[in-house]
Amino acid sequence: MLNQFFTDPISLSVAQALVAVFMAIGMMLIASWAGIHLEKEILIALVRGLVQVVAVGAILLYVFQGPTLIGFAILAGMMLLAAKTAEKRARGLPDAFRVGLYGIGVGAGSIIALMTWAGVIDTKLTVLIPIGSMIIANSMNATSLALDRFQGEVRTHVGHIETALALGAPPKTAIRPYAQAAVRASLIPRIDSLRSLGIVWIPGVMAGMLLGGSHPVHAALYQFVVMAMILAVSGLTSLITTLIIARRIFTPAEQLAIGPGE
Amino acid sequence: MTHLNDAPSPRLEARNLTRKVDGKPIVDRVSIKVFPAEVLAVVGPSGAGKSSLLRLINRLDEPTDGVVFLDGRDYRELPPRELRRKVGMIMQMPYLFPGAVAENIRFGPRQRGEDLSDDEIERLLARVNLPGFSHRDVSRLSGGEAQRVAIARALANNPEALLLDEPTSALDEEAKAAVEALLAEIIREEGLTCVWVTHDLAQAARMGDRVALMEAGRLLRVGAPEEVLNA
Ligand SMILES: Nc1ncnc2c1ncn2[C@@H]1O[C@H](COP(=O)(O)OP(=O)(O)O)[C@@H](O)[C@H]1O
Ligand SMILES: [Mg+2]
DSSP states (O other): OOHOOOOSSHHHHHHHHHHHHHHHHHHHHHHHHOOOOEEEEEEHHHEEEEEEEEHHHHHHHHHSOOOOOHHHHHHHHHHHHHHHHHHGTTTTTTTTHHHHHHHHHHHHHHHHHHHHHSSOOSSSSSHHHHHHHHHHHHHHHHHHHHHHHHHHHHHTTHHHHHHHHHHOOHHHHHHHHHHHHHHHHHHHHHHHHTTBBBTTOOHHHHHHHHTTTOOOOOOHHHHHHHHHHHHHHHHHHHHHHHHHHHHHBOTSSSSOOOOOOO | OOOOOOOOHHEEEEEEEEETTTEEEEEEEEEEEOOOOEEEEEEEETTSSSSHHHHHHTTOOOOOOEEETTTTGGGGOOOOOHHHHHHEOOOOOOOSSSSSHHHHHHHHTTTOOOOOHHHHHHHHHHHOOOOOOOOOGGOOHHHHHHHHHHHHHHHHHOSSEEEEEEEETTSSSHHHHHHHHHHHHHHHHHOOOOEESSSSSHHHHHHHHHEEEETTTTTEEOOHHHHHHHO
């Protein structure tokens, strides 16, 4: 219906956004009639979301005209932010920002480089940036999950770890079961989502390609490729992060440097 | 220690051993000698620093000051793993690794590339009165059985000295007496040098050749059990 009135794509998008806003406000009015008063939060969220996403669109408009190198610079910046975010999950683990940055940098960096080199990811910025950022986001998520689980496992097994040390085991033997549990925990959600791919959900990349008019089988295959990359990057990142952090929690004299508390 | 004039050299010696956490000493300038085949019982109120002292002796914690000598040798000259192989530890909780009893017994020797035979495992289990327990899953053991597996696991390393941190205090009355008697027998037969921490003064009197009293990180008194405990 709208496309009968608005012929140029920008006006059409603005009109669509307005319709969506009216729909959300309608929901808000029904909710407030039912005694659920979230007017302020909903209005602020709508305005914020709209401004932010349009700003990103505007930046991308500008960036997409630049050289490929800009894409890699942006991805590097995202990796820094991702490491900063993952650090919050480490709760008292030593040097977690740097460890997370190594994990994400090497994990996501090598997968992006390899897939770009192999031609699975196009160096066109319109592909490199969204797919690259998705890989980084998943790498960050894997790091957070691994660090969170690792610190939890270590704190609840201080007695076992120190018993192993007291029996003459090297730190890497003493920590192995807990490091393995952390890597496994970070991979399980990825394996689950790969297994239920297409049945329980049609994820973002495929949905986007379908909306953009791609051949459904082509869109489906590329979605599978993306999910496999996410699985690979998650495993690689959490392995690297966990291996490094598992060394850092021991002193040179092979003492466990963190306690059950904190 | 029959002839005082040929005084033996100590197996373990702590000299000025100190550990501060956030500037506060939890073990404060402790100096003590433990002679071969001697049992030193350490008593003192909760929070006195008894566990902290033991953890310094096998270097699970790093001293802020002071040093330990093992057979006259500065313990920092030994790789920590070798030190810990020689100075075994029994804690209040057994902390068994999940799986079969036999795997727990094998753990220490395996770290040095030694694989205990089934016969050796059976001999160690018989030593702690658990014959035939080799294939039991550790999750199905009673508290006393689990602690005896922990003892066999420590003995599998052929330690020269044993640090015991309230080894019977998490057990029920019956198991407590049985495990104490078992440890007494093993210590005597193997001639193990021991530092045995306990809050049970009667146990200290039974087990200790000498008794040391700790309070607030300091070693207040060391001597014959009746001297220290009746003072
Ligand atoms: N890692 C640690 N960090 C801070 N304080 C500690 C630590 N370990 C022990 N302490 C403190 O040191 C004191 C001695 O503890 P501990 O050696 O366990 O005493 P005990 O075994 O005699 O009951 C206590 O006040 C305890 O709170
Ligand atoms: Mg204690």
